[in-house]
Amino acid sequence: xxxxxxSGGVISGIGKGVLASxxxxxxxxxxxxxxxxxxxxxxxxxxxxxxxxxxxxxxVLNDGGEVDLDLGNYERYLxxxxxxxxxxxxxxxxxxxxxxxxxxxxxxxxxxxxxxxxNAIQDWIEKVSKIPVDESGKEPQVCIIELGGTVGDIxxxxxxxxxxxxxxxxxxxxxxxxxxxLVPVIHGEQKTKPTQAAIKDLRxxxxxxxxxxxxxxxxxxxxxxxxxxxxxxxGPNQVIAVHDVNSTYxxxxxxxxxxxxxYLTKKLSIGELxxxxxxxxxxxxxxxxxxxxxxxKSFETVTIALVGKYTHLHDSxxxxxxxxxxxxxxxxxxxxxxxxxxxxxxxEMKTKNLSEYHKAWxxxxxxxxxxxxxxxxxxxxxxxxxxxxxxxxxxxxxxGVCLGLQIAVIEFVRNVLGVEHSTSMEFDNSIKEEEAxxxxxxxxxxxxxxxxxxxxxxxxxxxxxSNWSILKxxxxxxxxxxxxxxxxxxxxxxxxxxxxxxxxxxIGKDESGKRMEIIELKDHxxxxxxxxxxxxLSKVLDPSRPFLGLIAASAGILDDVLNxxxxxxxxxx
Ligand code: GLN
Numbered sequence: 001x002x003x004x005x006x007s008g009g010v011i012s013g014i015g016k017g018v019l020a021s022x023x024x025x026x027x028x029x030x031x032x033x034x035x036x037x038x039x040x041x042x043x044x045x046x047x048x049x050x051x052x053x054x055x056x057x058x059x060v061l062n063d064g065g066e067v068d069l070d071l072g073n074y075e076r077y078l079x080x081x082x083x084x085x086x087x088x089x090x091x092x093x094x095x096x097x098x099x100x101x102x103x104x105x106x107x108x109x110x111x112x113x114x115x116x117x118x119n120a121i122q123d124w125i126e127k128v129s130k131i132p133v134d135e136s137g138k139e140p141q142v143c144i145i146e147l148g149g150t151v152g153d154i155x156x157x158x159x160x161x162x163x164x165x166x167x168x169x170x171x172x173x174x175x176x177x178x179x180x181x182l183v184p185v186i187h188g189e190q191k192t193k194p195t196q197a198a199i200k201d202l203r204x205x206x207x208x209x210x211x212x213x214x215x216x217x218x219x220x221x222x223x224x225x226x227x228x229x230x231x232x233x234x235g236p237n238q239v240i241a242v243h244d245v246n247s248t249y250x251x252x253x254x255x256x257x258x259x260x261x262x263y264l265t266k267k268l269s270i271g272e273l274x275x276x277x278x279x280x281x282x283x284x285x286x287x288x289x290x291x292x293x294x295x296x297k298s299f300e301t302v303t304i305a306l307v308g309k310y311t312h313l314h315d316s317x318x319x320x321x322x323x324x325x326x327x328x329x330x331x332x333x334x335x336x337x338x339x340x341x342x343x344x345x346x347x348e349m350k351t352k353n354l355s356e357y358h359k360a361w362x363x364x365x366x367x368x369x370x371x372x373x374x375x376x377x378x379x380x381x382x383x384x385x386x387x388x389x390x391x392x393x394x395x396x397x398x399x400g401v402c403l404g405l406q407i408a409v410i411e412f413v414r415n416v417l418g419v420e421h422s423t424s425m426e427f428d429n430s431i432k433e434e435e436a437x438x439x440x441x442x443x444x445x446x447x448x449x450x451x452x453x454x455x456x457x458x459x460x461x462x463x464x465x466s467n468w469s470i471l472k473x474x475x476x477x478x479x480x481x482x483x484x485x486x487x488x489x490x491x492x493x494x495x496x497x498x499x500x501x502x503x504x505x506x507i508g509k510d511e512s513g514k515r516m517e518i519i520e521l522k523d524h525x526x527x528x529x530x531x532x533x534x535x536x537l538s539k540v541l542d543p544s545r546p547f548l549g550l551i552a553a554s555a556g557i558l559d560d561v562l563n564x565x566x567x568x569x570x571x572x573x
Pocket of ligand 1: 373374375376377401402403404426486487488489490
């Protein structure tokens, strides 16, 4: 097993995750099996309890793990399936050690950060890195470990120390470190001092960079690279320039151009690989190249109004944005997202700030399609309901994800069934049951998952009379789909018959037939809602089908897409 650690200096949020996933992808293009681990030095056990406005989206895995959004990057780039244990947090490590201490496992010793916490971290990494994560079912050969935050922070200190020890545990030929740093441009000059200081900090903690990845808004000058090499005591071939590019999908190619694999394979003593593996790796690289160059050549735009409640931090919807991007690339369109804060669409806004109200409605009305993503709590709900009504009545392509499905159902019950005050029990739990569109239906898996939410992968079966469904066609006419969930509330069974009689069909249900999973409106360009979150399984080369439908319908090419022969294509790479 070869370990590649990606750490960061200077500031956080400079694209460590993309760099780490891109490096992983390049290992994969050599034909190697790659896995990844994300370390988050915060105390939370997982990302499930954090507001999306804190750390961005909470990503959900097959096993129901609620994890950091970077795990989504890894799954998408590397086409792998991770587990909740691939996300290590301080909270998880400490509770593990404390539990052992309570069991008396330390045999009377004083339990300390060094060596007990640091050993627990190393044991965890070694164990988890061996879990098979791809279709081969075999143990991975390369493990990318991303260390969140910046080196030098108090919280990450035990992890940095654990990694320092780890290089000796696994041997230096199995351990490489990429440190990501920032080169700011001040008055036109590329400044290297922050990088020098960051590397000094790193070395003082006992870690030596094999590569220094310099993020910069512009291409790095040759002199800058040489200067960093000299002051940071590394060769110029160990300094990689990662300037801002058209899209994050170009980053693997940018790294490839700079021949980072030459250095890394040598350092990690990766010898000749079998020809078949090399060939499959080469095929993957070509697909990737094709995708990015095709995208650079597409100029027609598709505009989606994203009506949500966490729009101030776009990372809150990272997988949704990625799914829209994957689908736009597949449709040869440039994606434009109009961010609409749903409260701005509400009547109240007219008196509070009329211009914001008009601006928000202008974006919704100008868009080619409307998307309402997941969310919790009552703020902004009325604005979303109005947007769904607008889409339904004006034949505008609509996709509702989780909360977005619930919104579309509430809107339909209010305006088509005439139950004026209908809402979800999440927003008003005193509402009469027969008037509630959305109710609380505890999951049978509740105890197993230890929470009250329905989480992780579950089967959705298409109902018998669903051959007319656009979404079913997009899913290659399969009878069942497996997608990830994260919700508590569901469509009220008491209202189902009446809703269906008026034309909104529940075309996908869970195995028991009791939970409504997919809605679709007949005689509409594209009006779909899913109780599950399809965005968690979208892949760069295999976009999520509900999102593909939204983009294709919004771009006016749905029939073309439905007639393509590659709809059965399932993440081949
Ligand atoms: N708040 C809703 C529920 O709990 C929707 C959840 C979501 O959109 N993820 O069911």
